[in-house]
Every structure is written in structure tokens, then in C-alpha cells.
Amino acid sequence: MPRRPFAGLALSLLPLAVFAAKAPPPSSYGPGQLPAAGSASEANPKAAKPAPGPKAPAAAAPAKPSGPPKIEFVDPASPMVSALKRHGETAAGVVSKRLLDALNAALASGGPVAAVEVCQTKAPALTAEKLPNRSPVTAVKRTSLRLRNPANAPDDAERAALDRVAAAVAKGEPPPAVLVQRIQTSDTAKPEWRVYKPIVAQPACLVCHGDPAAQPPGLRAALQQRYPADAATGYAAGEWRGLLRLTVTP
Numbered sequence: 001m002p003r004r005p006f007a008g009l010a011l012s013l014l015p016l017a018v019f020a021a022k023a024p025p026p027s028s029y030g031p032g033q034l035p036a037a038g039s040a041s042e043a044n045p046k047a048a049k050p051a052p053g054p055k056a057p058a059a060a061a062p063a064k065p066s067g068p069p070k071i072e073f074v075d076p077a078s079p080m081v082s083a084l085k086r087h088g089e090t091a092a093g094v095v096s097k098r099l100l101d102a103l104n105a106a107l108a109s110g111g112p113v114a115a116v117e118v119c120q121t122k123a124p125a126l127t128a129e130k131l132p133n134r135s136p137v138t139a140v141k142r143t144s145l146r147l148r149n150p151a152n153a154p155d156d157a158e159r160a161a162l163d164r165v166a167a168a169v170a171k172g173e174p175p176p177a178v179l180v181q182r183i184q185t186s187d188t189a190k191p192e193w194r195v196y197k198p199i200v201a202q203p204a205c206l207v208c209h210g211d212p213a214a215q216p217p218g219l220r221a222a223l224q225q226r227y228p229a230d231a232a233t234g235y236a237a238g239e240w241r242g243l244l245r246l247t248v249t250p
């Protein structure tokens with residue numbers, strides 16, 4: 001049985017992939033991509049409202065427009081979502097380890113600027129790797145409220161997840177260990193399920209995400225050149241950095 005290709009693990013997952021000469025493709029949406037806000041009827045002409053006319057007969061009315069997607073959080077402790085939560089968390093572990101291994105190897109072999117080269121050449125192989133054990137995770141993305149690459153900007157559902165974590169953090173709580181979200185784009189469509197895992201800044205991250213004044217000049221210049229709107233500096237170790245989003249297609 002052919003499996004869905006693991007298209008979601010795209011280049012932008014690898015922090016260093018960005019240094020590719022070309023801007024990375026607009027992030028790593030998989031099959032579960034949400035329509036942009038307000039675009040539902042463009043995307044699905046059949047769902048468009050009929051032009052108001054004097055005698056639009058009720059019988060000819062097309063399927064009712066689906067409106068904006070319905071975004072809900074589901075208690076991660078609910079038995080209903082335990083399998084998909086587990087798949088999401090397993091995939092999050094695998095993907096985080098791959099990223100961290102690539103990062104550490106690159107940093108060790110010549111420092112942040114040289115690491116860029118190494119990671120750039122490694123990125124294609126890394127991103128082509130599938131998740132093990134026939135994982136039902138079909139897309140992975142990293143996002144944040146303080147972005148380095150605007151291509152990693154959250155969609156509406158990701159934004160809701162980020163806001164939820166930010167609210168907990170603002171109250172002095174640790175980020176929730178996991179979030180589970182159901183997105184319903186229409187009454188009839190199958191829901192999209194997402195699992196979110198918070199990403200926390202570690203000491204190894206701070207060379208590129210810590211105090212910019214402490215960055216080696218070559219690195220600072222490279223980052224500034226590629227990310228003029230970089231908002232992803234000034235982090236401390238242990239600080240909440242963003243979310244890893246995993247779309248699970250059971």
C-alpha cells in the first residue's frame with residue numbers, strides 16, 4: 001500500500017537550512033494546510049455564496065459555505081486522543097533529536113558560521129528522512145511568536161496554540177507539555193489533528209538566539225543580512241522559544 005510521502009519535513013525545519021542562498025519555501029505545510037483566512041470560498045468555488053438575485057430558488061442553493069475553520073483544543077489526557085498524542089510526541093522526539101544532532105555536529109566542526117555550510121549541505125538528506133515505524137505524522141513545522149524567518153509565521157490554528165502557551169508563561173507557569181488541537185474546516189470534512197510540543201531554548205541555542213551583542217561579528221552579520229526582521233534573539237536558557245507542530249493523520 002503506498003504511503004503518503006512525508007512531504008511535511010521540509011527544509012525550514014533545520015535551523016541552519018536558512019542560510020541557503022535562496023529563501024526557504026514558505027514553511028513546511030503538509031496536506032493539512034489551512035486555507036488562508038478568508039480564502040475558503042476562493043479555494044472551493046462550490047462553497048461560494050450565490051450572487052444575491054431576486055429569485056434564487058432555495059432548491060438550487062449550493063452546499064452551505066463552510067466559514068472559517070473551527071479550531072478547538074482537546075484535553076490531551078482524553079483517551080480519545082491518546083494514540084494520536086503518542087504519535088505526535090514520538091515524532092516530536094525524533095525530529096528534535098535530528099535537528100539537535102545536526103546542530104551540534106555543525107557547531108562542533110567549526111563554529112556557528114561554518115556550521116551553516118555543513119547544515120546547508122546536510123539539510124536535503126535530513127529532510128528526506130522519513131519518520132520511523134509508519135508514523136501517521138504527515139507534516140511538521142516550527143513556529144514562534146518571535147520569528148527569525150517570516151516563512152515560519154503561524155497560521156490561525158498555530159497562533160491559537162502559541163497564544164495558549166504564552167498565556168500560561170505570562171502567569172509564571174511552565175509551558176504545557178503538549179497541546180492537542182482539532183481543526184474542522186467544514187461540517188463534512190474529516191478534522192485535521194495537530195499535536196504541539198513547546199520548544200525551549202537550551203544553552204546551545206543561545207549563540208544564535210541569545211543576546212545579539214554577544215554574537216561573533218561574522219555570525220551577527222550573516223543573520224542580519226538574511227533576516228533583517230529577526231525577532232528571535234534575546235532568549236535565555238530555559239525560556240520558551242516556540243512550538244513544534246505535528247499534523248497527525250490517523
Ligand code: HEC
Nearest residue numbers: 012015018112142144146147148149152204205208232242
Ligand atoms: C547557528 C545558529 C542557530 C542555532 C545555534 C540555533 N538556531 Fe534556531 N534558527 C536559526 C536560524 C537561522 C533560523 C531560521 C530558520 C528558517 O529560516 O526557517 C532559526 C529558526 C528557529 C526556529 C523557527 C522559528 C523562527 O524563529 O523562524 C526555532 C523554533 C528555533 N530556531 C529554535 C532553536 C532552538 C531551540 C535552538 C537550540 C536547540 C536553536 N534554534 C539553535 C539559527 C540557529
